[in-house]
Amino acid sequence: MKIVVCVKHVPDATADRTFTEDGTTDRDSVDSLLSELDEYAVEQALRIGESGPDDAEITYLTVGPDDAKDALRKALAMGGDSALHIDDEDIRGSDAFGTSLVLAKAIERHGFDLVVCGMASTDGGMGVLPAMLAERLGVPAVTHLDEVTVAEGSVSGRREGETASVRVHSALPAVVSVTDRCGDARYPSFKGIMAAKKKPLESLDLSGLGIEPEQVGRSAARSAVDRAVKRPPRTQGEIVADEGAGGSGLAVFLTAKKFI
Amino acid sequence: MAEILVLVDHVDGNPRKPTLELLTLARRLGEPSAVFLGAGGDTTIETLGRYGAQKVYVVDAPSVDEYLVTPAVDALTQIAASAEPAAILLPSSLDGKETAARVALRLGSGLITDAVDVTARDGGPVTEQSVFAATYQVTAHVTQGVPVITVKPNATAPEPAPATPAVEKVDVTFGPVSAAAKVVDRTPRTRSDRPELTEADIVVSGGRGVNGDFSVVERVADALGAAVGASRAAVDAGWYPHSHQVGQTGTQVSPQLYLAAGISGAIQHRAGMQTSKTIVAVNKDEDAPIFELADYGVVGDLFQVLPQLVDEIDRRRV
Ligand SMILES: Cc1cc2nc3c(=O)[nH]c(=O)nc-3n(C[C@H](O)[C@H](O)[C@H](O)COP(=O)(O)OP(=O)(O)OC[C@H]3O[C@@H](n4cnc5c(N)ncnc54)[C@H](O)[C@@H]3O)c2cc1C
Ligand SMILES: Nc1ncnc2c1ncn2[C@@H]1O[C@H](COP(=O)(O)O)[C@@H](O)[C@H]1O
Numbered sequence: 001m002k003i004v005v006c007v008k009h010v011p012d013a014t015a016d017r018t019f020t021e022d023g024t025t026d027r028d029s030v031d032s033l034l035s036e037l038d039e040y041a042v043e044q045a046l047r048i049g050e051s052g053p054d055d056a057e058i059t060y061l062t063v064g065p066d067d068a069k070d071a072l073r074k075a076l077a078m079g080g081d082s083a084l085h086i087d088d089e090d091i092r093g094s095d096a097f098g099t100s101l102v103l104a105k106a107i108e109r110h111g112f113d114l115v116v117c118g119m120a121s122t123d124g125g126m127g128v129l130p131a132m133l134a135e136r137l138g139v140p141a142v143t144h145l146d147e148v149t150v151a152e153g154s155v156s157g158r159r160e161g162e163t164a165s166v167r168v169h170s171a172l173p174a175v176v177s178v179t180d181r182c183g184d185a186r187y188p189s190f191k192g193i194m195a196a197k198k199k200p201l202e203s204l205d206l207s208g209l210g211i212e213p214e215q216v217g218r219s220a221a222r223s224a225v226d227r228a229v230k231r232p233p234r235t236q237g238e239i240v241a242d243e244g245a246g247g248s249g250l251a252v253f254l255t256a257k258k259f260i
Numbered sequence: 261m262a263e264i265l266v267l268v269d270h271v272d273g274n275p276r277k278p279t280l281e282l283l284t285l286a287r288r289l290g291e292p293s294a295v296f297l298g299a300g301g302d303t304t305i306e307t308l309g310r311y312g313a314q315k316v317y318v319v320d321a322p323s324v325d326e327y328l329v330t331p332a333v334d335a336l337t338q339i340a341a342s343a344e345p346a347a348i349l350l351p352s353s354l355d356g357k358e359t360a361a362r363v364a365l366r367l368g369s370g371l372i373t374d375a376v377d378v379t380a381r382d383g384g385p386v387t388e389q390s391v392f393a394a395t396y397q398v399t400a401h402v403t404q405g406v407p408v409i410t411v412k413p414n415a416t417a418p419e420p421a422p423a424t425p426a427v428e429k430v431d432v433t434f435g436p437v438s439a440a441a442k443v444v445d446r447t448p449r450t451r452s453d454r455p456e457l458t459e460a461d462i463v464v465s466g467g468r469g470v471n472g473d474f475s476v477v478e479r480v481a482d483a484l485g486a487a488v489g490a491s492r493a494a495v496d497a498g499w500y501p502h503s504h505q506v507g508q509t510g511t512q513v514s515p516q517l518y519l520a521a522g523i524s525g526a527i528q529h530r531a532g533m534q535t536s537k538t539i540v541a542v543n544k545d546e547d548a549p550i551f552e553l554a555d556y557g558v559v560g561d562l563f564q565v566l567p568q569l570v571d572e573i574d575r576r577r578v
Contacts, residue, residue: 052324123392125374127357167445174440219524222405224400236554247565247566257517
């Protein structure tokens with residue numbers, strides 16, 4: 001069984017993230033890392049591989065600049081077999097449509113029974129890529145799973161929606177996405193980190209996938225940012241130490257603000 | 261005036277509040293047409309009309325409840341093909357966003373997700389979004405095709421604009437992938453008497469500092485008529501249901517007042533609450549980052565401060 005795990009290299013969420021002049025995410029000013037939410041996807045893929053079919057073959061896939069390879073190495077250090085890095089100057093500035101096209105072509109070229117994604121990337125965070133991938137690949141999507149099981153050519157899981165918790169089921173091939181509630185991701189062991197260095201990591205550009213430059217990148221983007229304005233940072237108000245009347249003081253504040 | 265398609269989010273035929281907000285926003289852009297999937301209730305059409313729906317497309321097919329997302333995609337794309345709308349608005353729910361993504365792909369349209377406001381400009385709708393843990397406000401517009409936009413709850417207050425909608429039943433031809441991701445079982449969430457997290461004017465949240473006992477947080481919430489929120493640490497510990505989690509991987513709220521008790525204020529928590537109008541924090545650690553955002557903060561033990569607050573509210577109300 002061929003499992004492809006889509007992972008993204010993202011600017012560290014705990015740093016001050018900014019935009020460049022042209023309104024795209026600034027990827028140079030802060031360190032980047034494997035999106036924490038994609039660690040859960042890696043973990044689930046590894047568990048699926050460990051639990052079931054012994055022919056499971058796990059490949060990580062990323063679309064991003066050269067240093068996005070770091071995300072692939074990190075994933076490989078956790079486990080899995082190989083990695084595929086798609087990098088091309090013309091991909092820069094792609095929106096979800098462009099990125100999903102590149103991912104879909106790469107997945108088709110590699111072949112797949114199951115695609116595993118994170119629930120959302122921690123930078124763009126649209127949470128739509130798995131659905132777009134499924135649409136492009138023409139396969140079902142079972143997304144936002146808190147629990148996921150693969151058995152006998154099918155995938156099933158539990159999805160917590162806004163108004164109901166649903167159990168879902170689909171035949172493979174399919175695209176799934178998993179949440180941060182499906183089980184903690186493992187830490188790479190020293191042995192894993194050493195082994196990762198020897199695992200195959202292939203790099204491809206657009207021509208290798210048969211994609212024309214006009215189909216992706218900023219010029220193909222279907223929406224445009226008019227402006228990105230930094231919100232004025234919140235200013236700290238009055239902070240008081242409780243010396244026995246902290247609750248009453250809070251009530252005075254809330255009354256002045258007309259909440260009481 | 262051009263039609264604006266609004267996908268109705270409903271429970272057993274009752275439109276949820278975000279749908280009424282979408283209808284209100286849609287009136288800025290054109291004539292709202294609601295797209296209703298499933299079996300309606302007695303007052304469904306009337307409610308949609310009260311908030312300005314000029315037309316209601318009804319797709320009453322079992323598929324829409326039996327399979328995830330794709331039946332809605334088939335329905336919306338088919339309706340869009342004949343209605344030629346000027347925009348399509350959907351709620352920013354899990355289903356709403358995925359439906360939007362697939363519809364946009366099929367229509368060759370641009371997509372904007374998680375808008376917190378939508379206004380009209382010459383060429384079409386303009387959106388506002390909060391990004392990077394709500395540290396940036398982004399203004400954007402769609403440059404290709406019929407704009408597909410998902411809107412977060414509370415983007416605007418629902419305003420009635422009574423209309424008597426024309427009702428059009430639509431027979432949708434569902435594609436093969438629509439019968440693939442099957443809903444095997446559905447457990448509706450039990451509703452509490454408290455306001456819903458995304459809809460509440462006031463949210464009172466507890467974190468790890470609550471140490472397993474949310475009753476103290478619930479009492480403050482009830483005294484203020486508020487919804488109850490929780491940090492991921494509190495949810496992971498099993499003290500409160502996940503549906504109440506506030507933050508990056510929970511619900512993003514933007515109430516008039518947010519009260520955080522025993523919450524440190526990690527970036528992922530802030531991502532879900534820092535656009536709140538007023539923020540108040542109670543934490544025994546004076547260095548807790550949550551105080552950096554607080555309009556008013558009490559450095560103290562929440563088990564002392566919160567009960568006193570409740571007593572004081574009761575006293576002030578009599
Ligand atoms: C990918 C990812 C996604 C995440 N998503 C979310 C999310 O959506 N929402 C979220 O909340 N977190 C999220 N987190 C987790 C986040 O990083 C923090 O771990 C979490 O918010 C901490 O919760 P807390 O503030 O309750 O706990 P802690 O950080 O442990 O803070 C507890 C606070 O309570 C105070 N305290 C203790 N006892 C008392 C007392 N008696 N009286 C007053 N104060 C007291 C302490 O001083 C401390 O400041 C995410 C993390 C990751 C990696
Ligand atoms: N550039 C990328 N390369 C590989 N996978 C990606 C990329 N962008 C998004 N993904 C996958 O799609 C998921 C959802 O992303 P998003 O729709 O951007 O929030 C992520 O968790 C990843 O699994």
